[in-house]
Amino acid sequence: xxxxxxEPDLSGNRGFQSLREGFYKALFFSFAAATVLxxxxxxxxxxxxxxxxxxxxxxxxxxTGLDWSPSLxxxxxxxxxxxxxxxTVTFTAAVIAIPVGTLTAVYLSEYAAARTRAVLKPLxxxxxxxxxxxxxxxxxxxxxPVIDFFFPGVSTFNVLSASLMVGxxxxxxxxxxxxxxxxxxxxxxxxxxxxxxxTKYEVTTDIxxxxxxxxxxxxxxxxxxxxIGETMIVTVAMGMxxxxxxxxxxxxxGLGIPFVHPGEVFLGSGQTMTAAMVQIANSDLAGxxxxxxxxxxxxxxxxxxxxxxxxxxxxISERYREEY
Amino acid sequence: xxEHNPDTAFAGVSRLRGRIFGSLAKAASWLGxxxxxxLLFMVVVDAFGLTAASTDWYLGALVGFGAPLATYSAYxxxxxxxxxxxxxxxTVIPPxxxxxxxxxxxxxxxxxxxxxxxxxxxxxxxxxxxxxxFATRDDTRAPLAAGFVGVVGLVIxxxxxxxxxxxxxxxxxxxxxxxxxxxxxxxxxxxPEDRQQQVTILGTGVxxxxxxxxxxxxxxxxxxxxxxxxxxxxxxxxxWYNGAVLANDRSAWPxxxxxxxxxxxxxxxxxxxxxxxxxxxxxxxxWQFLTSAPSTLPANAGLFPAIVGSVFIIAIVAIVSFxxxxxxxxxxxxxxxxxGVGGTITRIIRVNIANLAGVPSVVYGLLGxxxxxxxxxxxxxxxxxxxxxxxxxxxxxxxISAQEAIRSVPExxxxxxxxxxxTRWQTIRxxxxxxxxPGVLTxxxxxxxxxIGETAPLLMIxxATTVFRPPTGFAxxxxxxxxQVFYWxxxxxxxxxxLIAPAGVVTLLVVMLSMNVLAIYLRxxxxxxx
Numbered sequence: 001x002x003x004x005x006x007e008p009d010l011s012g013n014r015g016f017q018s019l020r021e022g023f024y025k026a027l028f029f030s031f032a033a034a035t036v037l038x039x040x041x042x043x044x045x046x047x048x049x050x051x052x053x054x055x056x057x058x059x060x061x062x063x064t065g066l067d068w069s070p071s072l073x074x075x076x077x078x079x080x081x082x083x084x085x086x087x088t089v090t091f092t093a094a095v096i097a098i099p100v101g102t103l104t105a106v107y108l109s110e111y112a113a114a115r116t117r118a119v120l121k122p123l124x125x126x127x128x129x130x131x132x133x134x135x136x137x138x139x140x141x142x143x144x145p146v147i148d149f150f151f152p153g154v155s156t157f158n159v160l161s162a163s164l165m166v167g168x169x170x171x172x173x174x175x176x177x178x179x180x181x182x183x184x185x186x187x188x189x190x191x192x193x194x195x196x197x198x199t200k201y202e203v204t205t206d207i208x209x210x211x212x213x214x215x216x217x218x219x220x221x222x223x224x225x226x227x228i229g230e231t232m233i234v235t236v237a238m239g240m241x242x243x244x245x246x247x248x249x250x251x252x253x254g255l256g257i258p259f260v261h262p263g264e265v266f267l268g269s270g271q272t273m274t275a276a277m278v279q280i281a282n283s284d285l286a287g288x289x290x291x292x293x294x295x296x297x298x299x300x301x302x303x304x305x306x307x308x309x310x311x312x313x314x315x316i317s318e319r320y321r322e323e324y
Numbered sequence: 325x326x327e328h329n330p331d332t333a334f335a336g337v338s339r340l341r342g343r344i345f346g347s348l349a350k351a352a353s354w355l356g357x358x359x360x361x362x363l364l365f366m367v368v369v370d371a372f373g374l375t376a377a378s379t380d381w382y383l384g385a386l387v388g389f390g391a392p393l394a395t396y397s398a399y400x401x402x403x404x405x406x407x408x409x410x411x412x413x414x415t416v417i418p419p420x421x422x423x424x425x426x427x428x429x430x431x432x433x434x435x436x437x438x439x440x441x442x443x444x445x446x447x448x449x450x451x452x453x454x455x456x457x458f459a460t461r462d463d464t465r466a467p468l469a470a471g472f473v474g475v476v477g478l479v480i481x482x483x484x485x486x487x488x489x490x491x492x493x494x495x496x497x498x499x500x501x502x503x504x505x506x507x508x509x510x511x512x513x514x515x516p517e518d519r520q521q522q523v524t525i526l527g528t529g530v531x532x533x534x535x536x537x538x539x540x541x542x543x544x545x546x547x548x549x550x551x552x553x554x555x556x557x558x559x560x561x562x563x564w565y566n567g568a569v570l571a572n573d574r575s576a577w578p579x580x581x582x583x584x585x586x587x588x589x590x591x592x593x594x595x596x597x598x599x600x601x602x603x604x605x606x607x608x609x610x611w612q613f614l615t616s617a618p619s620t621l622p623a624n625a626g627l628f629p630a631i632v633g634s635v636f637i638i639a640i641v642a643i644v645s646f647x648x649x650x651x652x653x654x655x656x657x658x659x660x661x662x663x664g665v666g667g668t669i670t671r672i673i674r675v676n677i678a679n680l681a682g683v684p685s686v687v688y689g690l691l692g693x694x695x696x697x698x699x700x701x702x703x704x705x706x707x708x709x710x711x712x713x714x715x716x717x718x719x720x721x722x723x724i725s726a727q728e729a730i731r732s733v734p735e736x737x738x739x740x741x742x743x744x745x746x747t748r749w750q751t752i753r754x755x756x757x758x759x760x761x762p763g764v765l766t767x768x769x770x771x772x773x774x775x776i777g778e779t780a781p782l783l784m785i786x787x788a789t790t791v792f793r794p795p796t797g798f799a800x801x802x803x804x805x806x807x808q809v810f811y812w813x814x815x816x817x818x819x820x821x822x823l824i825a826p827a828g829v830v831t832l833l834v835v836m837l838s839m840n841v842l843a844i845y846l847r848x849x850x851x852x853x854x
Binding site for chain 2: 020021029044046125140168199202205231232236299
């Protein structure tokens with residue numbers, strides 16, 4: 001150093017440095033913006049091809065038709081049998097996952113010792129992480145024989161085994177989000193409850209669960225939305241027959257009471273919207289045909305339903321969250 | 325009752341109801357886990373043909389397997405509890421090294437050894453040298469200079485590559501590309517100061533690599549290239565760890581016997597089972613299964629092309645989703661404006677990411693089909709399309725977990741960095757990212773373990789469920805492990821459904837579970853440090 005004193009640079013002009021700062025900001029913004037482009041991309045892809053489908057097939061017939069046969073002449077694209085299949089699976093899965101998942105969350109958040117929790121939580125994560133095609137394989141090869149033991153004559157591909165597996169798969173989804181909501185309830189509320197002489201059961205059911213309701217409900221909606229979008233389990237284990245069971249009439253004291261035989265719903269094969277998409281994508285249909293375009297019509301329906309449920313779930317957890 | 329009796333006033337407090345509820349909650353928590361355990365048990369039994377073995381075989385195998393393991397564990401437990409973790413690590417390193425060697429092997433299937441040799445020599449090596457030169461002088465231009473040299477090297481390599489006609493033998497190139505840098509790393513880590521010792525370690529390491537290329541073919545019948553890969557990925561780390569442990573504490577040698585005992589136990593189990601038992605198990609999942617192509621005959625069927633396909637796809641997904649995901653998370657946590665028009669855009673991006681995480685995977689498949697195949701015109705069911713589609717699928721998960729990791733870095737360290745006059749990018753690179761890396765890695769690995777099992781999107785983009793040759797580049801037709809399992813689950817021959825498919829399922833689950841274990845291990849280590 002020859003010069004001891006140097007004029008300090010107070011111009012604020014950092015030249016190359018500010019250029020670099022700007023570059024990184026723009027780069028990272030473009031990455032974040034790419035996610036919005038993904039959504040737009042999904043919507044446009046589905047919409048354009050679905051539009052092509054609805055140009056040659058009426059929207060009303062698609063939404064109200066009772067017959068789905070995309071490849072057999074005469075073709076028919078009534079989506080209701082697929083919606084029925086999806087609803088059956090989703091409902092059954094929810095009947096399993098919601099109570100079991102909620103109880104699991106209660107146990108993990110209120111009852112379990114720290115050691116138990118340290119073992120159980122990773123195990124539940126693994127339960128959520130098993131590939132769905134593996135669950136489908138389990139349903140087909142291991143669960144169906146068990147069902148056959150109780151209900152002889154169940155078909156190889158049946159709704160029940162697939163629904164049970166979807167239910168098992170969605171348990172961790174309910175439990176992890178619900179547990180987060182329950183753990184977020186401040187300890188002062190628990191202590192207040194115990195101070196009033198409440199038992200652990202009363203604290204749990206009367207204080208914790210009501211305080212965590214928004215998180216619990218949004219976990220239910222997310223789990224249901226996941227069950228609706230579940231593809232591989234139902235493709236592997238449920239078969240490829242889109243059908244709505246016949247409504248029979250039971251003669252009870254001269255009154256005709258309509259009913260649907262549960263065996264026909266659960267022990268036979270069925271098809272969901274997602275499974276129908278896989279079937280069409282894997283058949284030899286060329287691009288541009290009406291059956292191929294129907295793929296995107298179902299995809300759009302599915303996307304709309306799940307998006308709506310996700311938004312509702314977010315709104316519930318944001319709007320009705322109890323702030324402490 | 326109008327009369328207030330203190331004895332019955334507490335009758336309303338019943339412990340029964342609470343007990344029933346508590347037990348119910350406990351039972352419910354274990355329900356899913358127990359069902360999964362049952363299913364895993366069944367599939368493992370099928371994959372290894374365990375029902376074929378007789379009871380006496382099990383007894384023999386149990387003794388042969390259990391005796392050495394129990395003796396060793398008891399010795400460690402009572403005599404040398406301080407060596408517990410050394411034994412565990414020493415036992416884990418060799419199999420982990422073998423898996424790593426497999427990954428390198430696949431990488432050298434994609435690109436010729438010469439490709440690596442050339443670009444390593446004229447791009448990577450000069451760049452590292454320049455970086456080191458600047459970094460040792462605390463010059464902040466180090467990454468810039470290194471990047472410049474690297475790019476120049478890549479450009480030169482691109483033009484020079486077709487001109488080179490004579491190239492060294494593959495194993496020599498592998499020694500240069502793999503063994504020398506690995507040896508240098510070990511030498512530097514083991515003896516940061518002692519130049520003499522560094523040279524000794526590097527020299528020994530390289531000499532071992534040359535020796536391996538001669539001994540490998542002679543002893544275990546592999547090609548010299550494979551021998552060098554095995555040496556660099558397995559033997560070198562084992563030697564490093566054992567050497568480091570012994571150098572630190574010479575009396576720790578019993579801890580290093582872990583892998584020998586494990587190997588002896590497996591061997592002892594098989595030998596003793598075979599001696600005592602009348603019939604042994606008939607495993608489907610064996611070396612032949614992992615290294616053969618699918619076949620129309622159950623006995624010859626294998627998973628090899630699908631395994632390689634999965635590795636290819638995951639490689640793309642890992643790079644794309646990590647770079648884009650972490651970048652987007654950095655923007656949202658460090659740059660994004662919170663108010664005004666910019667704030668609105670930020671909010672839209674946030675809500676959008678949350679919603680994308682809930683879109684069914686099959687819909688992403690349609691996006692891949694419509695965007696990459698139909699619009700851009702890439703081929704149906706090729707590696708690149710599969711990788712990009714799955715990248716989009718796990719991107720929201722990676723972003724959300726990376727955001728959490730970045731958010732957990734305390735605000736004070738940022739303020740301190742700004743106070744020192746650092747710019748935003750300098751703060752992110754030097755202060756925020758190093759602290760967030762373990763969390764980011766955990767989230768990314770978990771997301772990748774989800775990607776490796778995804779099937780529906782791959783079916784939608786037209787990936788074949790069965791291919792007979794592993795992919796050779798990013799434009800070749802690809803299958804993946806879950807697709808192959810899907811195909812076998814439906815096979816009309818029952819042998820495929822009941823024997824071959826379980827073997828595929830177990831392979832897939834082992835890969836997925838090891839990724840999960842790695843992520844959980846990283847997270848626990850990180851939580852302990854924090």
